Amino acid sequence: MNIEQIHEYALSMEGAEETTPFGDNVIVYKVNNKMFLLLPLNTAPVQFNAKCDPDTAIELRDQYSCIIPGYHMSKKHWNTVIIDGTLTARQLKDFILDSYNLVAPKKKK
Numbered sequence: 001m002n003i004e005q006i007h008e009y010a011l012s013m014e015g016a017e018e019t020t021p022f023g024d025n026v027i028v029y030k031v032n033n034k035m036f037l038l039l040p041l042n043t044a045p046v047q048f049n050a051k052c053d054p055d056t057a058i059e060l061r062d063q064y065s066c067i068i069p070g071y072h073m074s075k076k077h078w079n080t081v082i083i084d085g086t087l088t089a090r091q092l093k094d095f096i097l098d099s100y101n102l103v104a105p106k107k108k109k
Contacts (some may be wrong), residue, residue: 046082053063
C-alpha cells in the first residue's frame with residue numbers, strides 16, 4: 001500500500017476524519033475525536049502508527065521485524081508498521097481496521 005491507498009482506506013471508515021494537529025507532515029485520522037491512525041508523509045519507506053491491543057502489539061512485534069513500538073506514542077498501545085513488502089495489503093488494512101475498531105463508537109444492538 002502507498003500513502004494514497006492508506007489515506008483512502010482510513011477515510012472510508014464510518015465517521016473517520018483527517019486532521020493535522022502535529023503539522024502538515026503527519027495526517028492524524030480520528031473517529032469520535034480519538035486517534036486511530038497516524039500517517040507521516042515524509043518517511044521512506046512509508047509507515048504508519050496504529051493503535052493495538054497491548055498483548056497483540058507485543059505478539060506482532062515478535063512476529064514481524066517491520067512492526068516496532070509506536071514512534072512517539074504509548075509503546076503499550078501503539079505500533080509503528082513499516083511498509084517494506086513483508087506484509088500484504090490485507091494485513092495492513094486489518095491493522096488499520098483493528099485500530100479503528102478500538103476507538104470507534106460501539107453500535108447499539
